[in-house]
Amino acid sequence: MFKEQVLGLMDQAELQIEGKRKEIDRIVDRNQWKVIRAFQKHKVSDYHFAGSTGYGYNDRGREVLDLVYADIFGAETALVRPHFVSGTHTIGTALFGVLRPGDELLMITGRPYDTLHKVIGKPGDGLGSLQDFGIRYGEVALLDDGSPDYESIARCISSSTRVIGIQRSRGYSWRPSFTVAQIAEMVRFVKEIKPDVIVFVDNCYGEFTELTEPTEAGVDLMAGSLIKNPGGGLAATGGYIVGKAKYVELASYRLxxxxxxxxxxxxxxxxxxxxxxxxxxxxLVGQAVKGSVFAASVFERLGFVTHPRWDDPRTDLIQAIRFSGPEHLIAFVQGIQQAAAVDSHVVPEPWDMPGYEHPVIMAAGTFIQGGSLELSADAPIREPYIAYMQGGLTYSHCKMGVLTAIQNMIDRGLLHLEDN
Incomplete structure (x- = not known):
């Protein structure tokens, strides 16, 4: 299936990351216990799994689900629903819930992920975007090392700044994702300047990668997708919003x-x-994080630049790998698709995907459409040529995906192991 040299790379990487895998297991244990304790506290029982129809009045399973999420995320309350169609919809619901005409949303972690650009919009665009409703928008670029520019943040916060936005994950940027400790420092800084500002975090890809969540570090409102980390590969759709009760309630009115x-x-x-x-x-998050560490180790051995490196701290699922050109990038993503259990015969090609500003290639042989806790990879076709790999419900599948991508590059004459 794989050339001996490719299997040799796997063995070398496994030895190198052994200590890191044990560290990930310790985080998994603590988070697993935290989840089970929340289930036990709220006496989750079989009758909570019953479905509801119509208005869904008195759906005790839904009500307890909110309580469980709130406890796990250290929040006052939660809104967990299958009615959120994506992470972008969930984030948009939270922002529209708390912002009013004349308010300002200030993103302090640079330009947000591509799909949020249309939610922010432009003044008078007629699309019902934030700016179309008279909500001002500003953003503060990160410093060259990927850290927040606190001096510029202080200058940009004004009397109309209602929400400070933080994107935990890197998105399509060559920067580190933010740890909970770093987010806590951002919260402390902006609250000293404007105590009544609402700090919002896009937590997509970050859940359960650390021992705590941003809402345990002072964040007021936070959102994420159920077809990413917290859905555990089983939730067919949906999203969650957690945080202070008054803000989650406002978001619920928007939903x-x-x-x-x-x-x-x-x-x-x-x-x-x-x-x-x-x-x-x-x-499952632990399995995916191990897969990202493995990918970084293997590709670093092949001479590629990765972010984060294999031994860097991890605060989300995403592994970025930089390639020298579009051919290598496309071969990598297509190799990830070839390793899928579902739709392995499909060959992804770059296309103009709705919500994105450049052609995007996506590998997503998943049981849940778009489920990025499952092994997947995507990349905008633009310089620098960076692939973003995430997910993997089993560590074995992650390894198979990485090795298949390498084998695909070798078979196309794009990679020669004897040269590395």
């Missing part, structure tokens, strides 16, 4: 309608998979 909020919403048979996915999430 449904003022006066209705989170009191209704039929779960339509999704509750069991959301609960079970949450139970599995710490372990």
């Amino acid at each position: 449904t309608a003022p006066g209705i909020g989170g009191e209704v919403g039929a779960m339509l048979g999704t509750t069991r998979s959301i609960y079970q996915g949450l139970f599995l999430a710490p372990h």
Whole structure:
């Protein structure tokens, strides 16, 4: 299946990262115990998994699910629903919930992920974006080393700044993702300048990668996707919003309608998979993080630049690998697709995907469409040519994906192991 040299790379990487894998296991254990304790505290039982229809009044499973999420994330309350169609929808709901005309959203971690650009929009764009509703927008670029520019942040915060936005994950940027400790420092800094500002975090890809979550470090409002980390590969759709009760309530009014909020919403048979996915999430996130560490180790041995490096601290699933040109990048992503259990025969090609500003190639042979806790990879076709690999429900599958991508590059004459 793989050339002996490729298998040799695997063995060398496994030896190198052995200590890192044990460190990840310790984080998995603590997060697994935290999840189970929350289930036990709220006496989760089989009857909580029953589906609801219509308005979904008195859906106790839905209500307890919110309580469990709030406890796990160290928040006052939570809104966990299959009615969120994506992470972008969930983030948009949270922002529209707390912002009003004349307010300002200030992103302090640079330009956000591509799909959020249309949510922010432009003044008078007619699309119903934030700026179309008279909400001002500003962003502070990161310093060259990827850290926040606190001097510029202090200058940019004004009397109209209502929400400070933080994107935990790197997105399509060659920068480190932010640890919970770094986010805590950002919260402390902006609250000293403007105590009533709302600090919002896009937590996508970050859940359960550390021992604590940003809402345990002073963040007021946070959102994420159930088809990423917390869905545990089982949630078929959905998202979550957690944080201070008054802000989560405002977000719930945006999801449904003022006066209705989170009191209704039929779960339509999704509750069991959301609960079970949450139970599995710490372990599966650990598998994916090990896969990213393995990928970094292997590609560094081949002479490629990776971010983070194999022994760097991890605060999300994403492994960025820089290639010398589009051919290497496309071969890598197509190799990840070839390793999939689902749609391995499909050959991804770059295309103009809605919400993105450049052609994007995506490998996503997943059981849940777009489920990026599962092994996947994507990349905008632009310089520098960087692939972003994430997910993997099992460490074995992660390794197979990495080795298949390498073998694909060798077979196309793009990589010669004897030269490395």
